[in-house]
Amino acid sequence: MKKNWWKILSAVLLVYTIVAGLLGPVPALPLLQETIRNLYFHVCMWFAMMILFTVSVVYAIKYLRSLDLKHDIYARQFAVTAMLLGVLGYATGAIWASYTWADPNKPLLNSFSTIARDPKLIGAAIALLVYSAYLILRDAIADIDKRARLSAVYNIFAYAILFPAIWILPRILPSLHPGNDGNPALDVKNDISASMRVVFYPAVIGWTLLGVWIATLKVRLQLITDKKLIS
């Protein structure tokens, strides 16, 4: 029970996010209106994705320092869970965009090619592609130690190039996405009203903890499966 407090916290925070997120007060902005509630899901999921990718890289570095296969399993499972959150973030973002950005006079699919050009969407798409390539690289190598080492190297290399690029791209490409005009990040203090921030922060923590929970379950399963390999 002592070790499980954060799982309970995660569940409580997510229940709070859903209840307060759907019922709480939100500012009525033109165009956005009630869709702004998606902030608690879409944005928070992508925050959680970034955090989990970072955790994955940290474990990759730990693997290279220790050559302990356990760290490799952690790195892989955190990357997979982050990808799951990334796909969910895409889905929620697509719903949001279809109500706000899409041209109502055209069929929804026709707007897709314009929407998908948005730099933040490109950034998220690249992150997902990089980690898909990471998983393919892993499957391509039969030797376990070599697989762990090469994929850790690729993980660190790709992350180190990807994240500066995600910060640079929005400064160069035009965007409809909020948090624009030279500041690629969401300016939490100014862009989100106080009444929304009380839900936003817990939501980020809640989704991240849920991701960690899923990842640790997968890690434990993998550790049991590979028990013989890891002494």
Place this chain on the structure above:
Amino acid sequence: MKRIRALLAKELLLETRQQYSFYGLLLYIGTTLFVLFMAIDQPEAAVWNGLFWVNLLFICINAVAKSFLQESRGRMLYFYTINNATEFLLSKLLFNALLMILMSGISLLLFTFLLGNPMKQAWPFTGLVLLGGISLSLVFSFLAAIAAKAQQNAAIMALLGFPVIIPQLVLLMRLSSATFSPLLSVSGSAVGLLIALDALIVLMAVILFPFLWKD
């Protein structure tokens, strides 16, 4: 420094001894462009720009792929005993960068020759092309090292490289599209960013290569 030079000389010597790969690359550029020439004549600037960079990307994969893949297991072991990782890697990066500078120059010439010249500011564009060639070669050299260690072919290198290179490629296309208008100028800070990214790539490669190197 001396050893890097010796390794570089060895790469150049190998290249002149086994000229098939160099001429193979030239033929690759030539035929690709000829196909483009047959498919479209005189594309407008935006299309020209897009085709050019995609073409450069594929040339880079072909040019750089063999740098690590050509080394047999025994030869890698030999290099391992007489060099340290950083020198070996730097010589490879340097050689590939030189090769790509040459190849981007040639493809630029052929592009203007066959598909027309939409450039309004030729020198800034040429500079960007050379810089872009170097950026591409750095990223793909390192990924070739990973692919070679994974005992895979060039396909997996392309697979690993495409997502990583997209941001730089977008940046390069964006910057170079400014040179198609007589009024816009290429932003210096963005070029600085590109150079900084290149430096980052070299740094990461130097840090990570020792882990690939030992078996």
